[in-house]
Amino acid sequence: MSDALAVLSPVKLGPYKLPNRLAMAPLTRCRASSDGIPNALMVEYYRQRASAGLIISEATPVSPQGKGYPYTPGIYNDAQIQGWQAITSAVHEKGGRIFLQLWHVGRISHPSLQPDGALPVAPSALKPAGQASTEQGPQDFVTPRALELAEIPGIVEQFRHGADCALKAGFDGVEIHGANGYLLDQFLRDGTNRRTDAYGGSIANRARLLFEVIEAVSSVWGSDKVGVRLSPLQPFNDISDSDPRATFSYVVEQLNRFNLAYLHITEMGKEAPGAAGSAFDLEELRTLYHGIYMLNAGYTAETATAAIAEGRADLIAFGKLFIANPDLPERFAKNAPLNEPDFDTFYQGGAHGYTDYPFLAD
Template identity: 55%
Template sequence: MATRKLGDNTTTDLFSPIALGPYALKNRIVMAPLTRARAPKGVATRLTQEYYSQRATAGLIISEGLNISPQAVGYAFTPGIWTTEHIKSWRPVTSAVHGDGGRIFAQLWHVGRVSHPDLQLGGVLPVAPSAVRPDVDAFTVEGKKPAKTPRALRIDELPGIVADYEQAARNALDAGFDGVEIHAANGYLLDQFMRDGANQRTDAYGGSVENRIRLTLEVTRAVAAICDGGRTGLRISPLNTASDLSDSNPEPVFTALVDQLNDIVLAYLHVVEGVTGGSRTVEGGFDLNVLRQRFKGLYMANNGYDRDLALSARRSNTADLIAFGRPYIANPDLVTRLERGAPLNPLDSATAYGGGDEGYIDYPFQAVKAPV
């Protein structure tokens, strides 16, 4: 693709089109998935439609995490994608994004042990690979509560987990999404299976690296068969310690995973570089460029990217796509601001989660000067 000259006499293809699966994205800038906790009934609303359509200049939008089943829910006021009502609620959102020239993928989410009985049907325990309690607070309707020790999933229940992801993918396409992203990062269910700090199983889904990555690969293959033609992405966070997750040696886990992913037609591999919202370097970690080199498809980089770092990543070709998270909350016109080198609106952390219009759809666009 052609590069474009910027005002500071640099050139880049960050703002140029790129092919992703069957789509031609307008640019290489991606709106990362961002939980906003503004779905009190678990469905998308008029505000959701406005919020995403405002940000349709991104090359690709990845939706906030959509719970794939009642069991998957781990945060109050987050939306789902398992019922007919959910599907219908998202159709105006995807239609609005498409009407403004954008593309949008649905992120498929199961939090596993990072939940609470208050968020589960019948008040049952959350599920996990093993009965290991995370040292975190769950976000319930009544506020933060300490997580409980989860129930270990039986091996005969795992095909049902895969089936829930499959159905969620079908539902997302029915709702008008262009594709899906499987959330296997940030300490949630699939990530829990891959890490020996949370997975103490002794069956075919625990112990060896091959066994621990098995469920993630089963889900990815199943979803990719539904969202065929390169409409499935996968998000991982190899060095992230979010949700009290750990692994004694993550490099062989994620290199083995990536090697297996090369046999699946994916839209992209989405990698959180470092700790989400925190440091990009982790003590005892490994060079994530190894994954970039091993993966044969598009590599999407995420975490702490600003304009300079994004431009540098494209010049050095360390990433094909750059995902921006928090800057997209406060800057619906982020692509324009990055291209111009314009200042960004500051983020109001107090309105990041929950609430209504304020801090959601009322951040200002940069004024455009009228031609002289």
């Protein structure tokens, strides 16, 4: 497909040369065991999608405290490491590259998902609107417990330990989940961070935890194999900021000092108004960041190629299209029809809607 040539061209990402610029976005699918161990079904799912330039794994809790959804895989014990090893081996056997997304959900959890039924933790004790997903079905969110100042180094250590486990599991790198209303995003945004200590108040203070996590994770991997995901305008999980332009301009500019593998920006919510009622143009962030830049949110072959050709991105992450089309790069190359995703099976267990989407060869 001539219009898709730019998105199918190779690109250098840290120490790796990727065969194309299609990343598989991190996609929660809830197919692991109840204790967070990846299984054979997940091995097949990731193997099928190894033709992506880069696979970013589903969001993966770095500790039992970081869990917010049932049947999500973890990355904090030996059994989980062994489960992931089978997945990374399968991807590598097919010539693919895979990063693991490191995740702590913060307040977007429920006592039924927490060790000993504890309260979820957050920067501040503010209850989110909505309901948590639990093994017993949807349940109202609870008011979380604000982290004590002395506990914050332990949060950083959870991410460092998760990064170390990912290294042992054979991943090619990691992505730090700083988006979508989860813990690091909760610290970044003043709608959820009302702290008055060194981790609250000013933008620099609110960004402190993210930067400490990046340093800790980079101490394991080297920063050129670490990505960061942000969602400046995403309102998901009852998250907000009074001035996202100021907050995220500061954060993105500061990220340059880490020499990361990439910055991953999800553009969901980009039509939302800024603090003063004027739209925040996310393209401003591209001018502030000097490294590899990845975008995500409803792209097609045509719009992805345009973004790359115009210099607005170096890679594009595809979510729903990779769910339904395990051979997405080949379909783009041949201008072939695309399978339609089955939304009803996104978070259900089993192979249906997970590993049974047909390939072109079928």
